[in-house]
Amino acid sequence: MSFFKKIVNKHTINLASSAAMPLIGMLVLSLLAHQLPDTDFGNYIFFLQTFLLADMFRTGFLQTSLVKFYSGAHIDRARNVAGSAWWVGFILTFGVALISWIIYFFIKSGNSDLEDTLKWFGIIYICTLPSAIAGWILQAEERFDKMFIIQIINQGGFLTLVLIGMYYKDINFDTVIYSYLGTNIITSVICLAMGWSHAHTIRHKSVAAMRELANFGKYSVGTSLGSTLLRSSDTFIIKMMFPTALVGVYYIPQRLMEIFEIPMRSFVSTALPELSAAAQRDDKPAVAEIMKRYGGLLTVLLLPVAVGACILGGLVIHLLFGDKFVDTDAFNIFRIFMCYVIIMPIDRFFGITLDILNKPHLNMMKVFLMLGINVIGDFAGIAIFHNLYGVAIASLFTYYSGVLFGYFTLKKHLDFTLNDLFSLGWSQLKAMVANLMQKRKVQKA
Incomplete structure (x- = not known):
């Protein structure tokens, strides 16, 4: 083969x-x-x-x-x-x-x-x-x-x-x-x-x-609507509070976050049937292990990508969207987004695990808590900074609040710690690299 x-x-x-x-x-x-x-x-x-x-x-x-x-x-x-x-x-x-x-x-x-x-x-x-x-x-x-x-x-x-x-x-x-x-x-x-x-x-x-x-x-529709409102609420508030042209300025770094959504969607899509099968067997240790394995590995993989994006984001914006966005706030907003991208996989897997454990109402509560914090934070940030930075900074409080809510809620049903995710993710990455190198050695032999 x-x-x-x-x-x-x-x-x-x-x-x-x-x-x-x-x-x-x-x-x-x-x-x-x-x-x-x-x-x-x-x-x-x-x-x-x-x-x-x-x-x-x-x-x-x-x-x-x-x-x-x-x-x-x-x-x-x-x-x-x-x-x-x-x-x-x-x-x-x-x-x-x-x-x-x-x-x-x-x-x-x-x-x-x-x-x-x-x-x-x-x-x-x-x-x-x-x-x-x-x-x-x-x-x-x-x-x-x-x-x-x-x-x-x-x-x-x-x-x-x-x-x-x-x-x-x-x-x-x-x-x-x-x-x-x-x-x-x-x-x-x-x-x-x-x-x-x-x-x-x-x-x-x-x-x-x-x-x-x-x-x-x-319940899941409430979660999905809340998640979409969470992403689009910034757009609606900016359109209401600023000139329409600034909608595009803010949306560009938002869209560049698709860099991180690509592996996230893939991992979630692959993990969902596995989590569902483990939950139907009422095997909570397996549910926790699958959540930690996928969420931890994705977190470790995204860290160097986030660092590289923080450095090269301005060049990417220039190449993709042209000169008219070079002197805007798009790059610095993208840098602010990098401050919370590392915990996004954990937040996502906490959410789908609550769904699979037949606790979709708790996942919905988590998302609407984040939405409320984001909307309040957007208006507070605009009042303080009078520009798009206030909207971007509000997102930091939004996602960290979601992780904390998801962690303390799941702890009542599963046995795990945040450190488990990072340690298992790092172990998974080392095992993947070693396995890949071994396969290449065998192929060359």
Whole structure:
């Protein structure tokens, strides 16, 4: 077996899948930052944050619950769960789309860009349902290779349409929205045609399974909405308190945090089925070990990346987003973000472990505690500093409060310490390096 085949496994494929969307998305954002006027760019960021908030509502309601009840289930039970998820997805999706259309037809703001957002929002939201369900089912089945294909089609298609618009010198807020819509239609059609969304299971739905998904989802959706609001609250507050152009200035270092979200999503996606299986066996020591293994290793891996990003972030911003952001506060804000990025994996794994232990209400409490601290901190920071630094500094208090809440809450159910995460993470890293070096020696021999 070649060295290449040895390193290609569910972990590396999932990492590639998790990387595809943010990396290509970062390239698209870079192109739009160069090509769009500041106001159009700010409006696009506002649309994107608004859409992601609605998408997170649906994802939060269904993703964790579908993976939890689908993973390892008998084929009949799996069909029942998948079909019921489709029906719950229909209800949520068309409900949110209807609200957006009511606002569009009956509330006139005089802002043509906002009205365009509302006009296309519902259609885009409906078109993304099949690809969303396909991604959750594939995660539960640990088919990360197919998830990778979906990400490439979706983000690669969007990039292609944006490049076509640039080639014909017809790139503006409207054409970007149309490109976003077209890409998601193509992605969902492919997911349906390939059978990845399991649309045929719709006839196997049951009210009992829908209620089961909803009972779990009512807490996880609160957590997901709170998490999305936590990320987007800064954008909404900045848009309210500062000129629209500063939305883009702050969003750029926020988007650069995708560097750290790439491995985080991969680790969480891989760990979730393992945590779920251990929890179903009521094996709490195994749950604690999996949490420490994944969370600790990711923390150790991100530390040197954070240091390098703190040094080279300014160069990256210049290369990706152009000269107009060089003399802004974007780089220093990014440096402030590096002060808490090291504890983000711990915070994330504390949260999903609470979910898996059937304590989603506690995870929701943690997220809304962080949201409250962030909003209060944003306004306090703006009042003190009168600039974007106050908003960035508030994030430090936000994430450290989340880690403390998660730690003391989980300690009541699992036996572990914070030192366990760091020591096990370091041991895992040394073992990985030694194993990799041994494989290369064997291959050369």
